[in-house]
Amino acid sequence: MGPFVPRYFHSSLVKLDVREKINAAVKMALKEKDLVTSTTLRSVLSEVYNLDKATGSKAPSPAVAGVLRKAVSRRTESATEFIRCSRPDLAAKESREAEIISALLPPLLSETEVNCALQEAVGQCVTDDVNPRQMLGRILKAFYSKIDKSNVDSDFVKRRAEALANAPRP
Template sequence: MHYVFRRSMPRPGPFVSRYFHSNHVNLDIRNELNAAVKMAMKDRDLVASTTLRSVLSEVHSLDKAAGSKAPSSAVVRVLRKAFSRRTESAIEFTKCSRPDLAAKESREAEIIAALLPPLLSESEVDHALAEAVGGCTTDDVNPRKVLGHVLKAFYTKVDKSNVDSDFVKRRAEALLNANRS
């Protein structure tokens, strides 16, 4: 006698929306990554499992270099770096008229983006920058040094993995220019 096991509930839609809807930034991203790899392997999603396992490999290399488990913020930085690499690759493949490879890289970027915690909002960044500028007392007239002091004060309050550093730099420059006027 052969038994056929059927799932009681059908599997929902695409991979990205199915597994990751976490609003908690403080959760260990490493656990989410491991769970995502297991789920992708169970679903036999070759693209997702390969992508996530490559990111997990980078995380393990980071752990090995640190000598112990790297903090969650470092894991988030690895994820953001992997996301940006794939996004840039997709853009380059599009420029080189290779839509097949661009689509593959875009799909991988979507998978990684689903794991990333949200960045701080503009208002939160502006508020933290205003505090950093207000708390920064320096007698330097060199605007680059002042900017460096402000960014240093900002990043002591805010984890670098939770913000877009280019955006923070542009906002800090704009805030300092507004204060000089």
């Protein structure tokens, strides 16, 4: 069986938030009797409901996307660990679950978009002989005030921001 790709989520006419995508995918998986997909998505939906309980209200779509990204990250790390421990069967299961969840994630911003937003954030920061660590903090604060953290790869953003903070300024 190939990777799970929801057929109707890629249409530009259908604009569902992340929570609605998960619910629709669970229903579709149940109709198609796809036990792996339905179980995986139900576990993620359970994490989303726990987030709702923790916040006291319905979590916004970016927070739900963050839960999905963490779930994908956990499963990817587990798959890597299972491969290291010579358990390809369990690694394949974890990789399959990561693919299922990844299909529901909104796309990340491109490197170009991140670079433009970081350049704009650097332009906003005051550069009066501040050390690079303080400059990095200011850049990241300005960047994340405009860009939602769930829409970017935070490791990439940090690396690019560090490079910009350590770059010589005119």
